Amino acid sequence: MEGFRARAPGKIILAGEHAVVHGSAAVAAAIDLYTHSSLHLLPASEEDGAGAVEVDLRDTGLVFSWPCARLREVFGDRAGAAVNAPRPCSSNELASMAKLLEQEDIPEDKIWLAAGLSAFLYLYTSILGCRPGKAVVKSDLPLGAGLGSSAAFSVSLSGALLAAAGAVRPQAADAGTEWGSFHKEDLELVNQWAFQGEKIIHGKPSGIDNAVSTFGSMIKFKKGEFTNLKSSNPVKMLITDTRVGRNTKALVAGVSERASRHPDAMASVISAVNSISEELSSIVELAADDEVAITAKEEKLAELMEMNQGLLQCMGVSHCAIETVLRTTLKYNLVSKLTGAGGGGCVLTLIPSLLPNSVLEKTTTEIESHGFRCFQVKVGGRGLQFCRG
Numbered sequence: 044m045e046g047f048r049a050r051a052p053g054k055i056i057l058a059g060e061h062a063v064v065h066g067s068a069a070v071a072a073a074i075d076l077y078t079h080s081s082l083h084l085l086p087a088s089e090e091d092g093a094g095a096v097e098v099d100l101r102d103t104g105l106v107f108s109w110p111c112a113r114l115r116e117v118f119g120d121r122a123g124a125a126v127n128a129p130r131p132c133s134s135n136e137l138a139s140m141a142k143l144l145e146q147e148d149i150p151e152d153k154i155w156l157a158a159g160l161s162a163f164l165y166l167y168t169s170i171l172g173c174r175p176g177k178a179v180v181k182s183d184l185p186l187g188a189g190l191g192s193s194a195a196f197s198v199s200l201s202g203a204l205l206a207a208a209g210a211v212r213p214q215a216a217d218a219g220t221e222w223g224s225f226h227k228e229d230l231e232l233v234n235q236w237a238f239q240g241e242k243i244i245h246g247k248p249s250g251i252d253n254a255v256s257t258f259g260s261m262i263k264f265k266k267g268e269f270t271n272l273k274s275s276n277p278v279k280m281l282i283t284d285t286r287v288g289r290n291t292k293a294l295v296a297g298v299s300e301r302a303s304r305h306p307d308a309m310a311s312v313i314s315a316v317n318s319i320s321e322e323l324s325s326i327v328e329l330a331a332d333d334e335v336a337i338t339a340k341e342e343k344l345a346e347l348m349e350m351n352q353g354l355l356q357c358m359g360v361s362h363c364a365i366e367t368v369l370r371t372t373l374k375y376n377l378v379s380k381l382t383g384a385g386g387g388g389c390v391l392t393l394i395p396s397l398l399p400n401s402v403l404e405k406t407t408t409e410i411e412s413h414g415f416r417c418f419q420v421k422v423g424g425r426g427l428q429f430c431r432g
């Protein structure tokens with residue numbers, strides 16, 4: 044039985060989250076933590092309508108399965124209908140999926156999974172129709188914590204599904220690895236489908252998370268368009284997961300409500316974030332080749348991150364756990380900001396290249412004494428990759 048495996052990275056946002064939903068520029072980079080999706084198509088049984096679509100969500104320990112006949116009742120038989128023309132999920136389809144998922148008895152403490160399952164069902168049936176198959180999803184990322192788990196979920200699933208449908212052509216594996224990529228136009232198609240999945244999970248996404256997860260690297264993103272940033276010095280970040288659960292859809296909606304209550308004030312906040320993202324993106328690309336220049340560059344990045352954090356607080360998306368991390372790192376002269384949707388989740392701390400290891404260790408120990416978890420990631424790596432098996 045042939046298998047299709049895809050992995051897509053999570054991301055950090057260095058500047059511009061939330062404001063990017065309202066047209067501002069933002070800067071994001073892929074990180075070396077991945078969501079893996081694998082897919083096996085099962086032979087269609089002779090008896091029409093037999094077989095099932097199954098998804099095994101390893102991070103939650105839950106497996107869900109739907110008879111193909113039941114899926115045909117909900118979605119019709121749209122096998123391969125418009126695989127090259129991604130289209131949004133209609134409100135009728137959303138309502139039908141919600142009804143289907145009501146019958147699943149999702150445990151109350153995992154009810155947030157319903158959004159991911161709806162995205163799965165929509166992507167699966169849109170790309171492959173209602174034919175039997177089995178998908179397994181497993182992630183290195185903390186789910187719902189600001190590191191783009193929803194985008195990595197939609198991108199890796201779209202990659203595996205489109206490869207199984209024969210709609211994209213995987214390239215040969217890179218030397219020394221089992222992973223290869225896709226041609227640029229194939230990545231565009233994956234990105235457009237993943238955006239449809241992200242819409243189901245985020246409500247009103249900007250598209251930045253699925254773009255960086257699909258294409259990798261570090262990007263400046265504005266109004267659906269993006270450019271690659273060539274960062275000439277490595278950007279080192281400490282990530283703190285506050286372990287405070289939150290939901291991007293609700294936070295994005297909260298910022299939009301604040302914007303409709305205070306349109307002028309919020310327009311100024313969004314415009315200030317745009318200036319910060321534009322300046323940050325040009326600083327990232329500056330070539331600094333001695334210690335003085337590198338330190339000057341890092342000081343500017345830190346100051347812009349600090350200003351961005353202040354504006355995120357203005358938007359109402361900080362949290363007391365985030366503020367605790369900010370206060371702790373400030374004691375060691377280090378600057379932090381929330382990343383992703385905020386409201387809990389993860390915080391970034393810029394690690395200057397000359398920072399003694401002992402200071403980094405002391406900072407980490409003190410942050411973790413609050414019950415938070417710290418880790419480091421590689422920034423700006425590959426996007427979606429694929430292998431068979």
Ligand SMILES: Nc1ncnc2c1ncn2[C@@H]1O[C@H](COP(=O)(O)OP(=O)(O)OP(=O)(O)O)[C@@H](O)[C@H]1O
Pocket residue numbers: 078100102103155156157158159160180181182185186187188189190191192193194196244245252289290291292382383384385
């Ligand atoms: N590996 C996974 N298994 C199952 N569901 C997942 C997985 N990854 C993401 N999801 C779905 O995505 C939702 C989390 O998305 P959400 O956008 O709220 O957070 P995030 O993407 O981690 O953070 P941010 O959007 O701020 O970067 C989960 O509630 C779940 O529905």
Ligand SMILES: C[C@@](O)(CCO)CC(=O)[O-]
Pocket residue numbers: 056059060061062063064189191245247248249250251252291295382383384
């Ligand atoms: C909060 C937000 O700006 C980033 C979440 O990672 C939402 C989005 O852009 O879709």
Ligand SMILES: [Mg+2]
Pocket residue numbers: 191192193194245252291
């Ligand atoms: Mg998300």
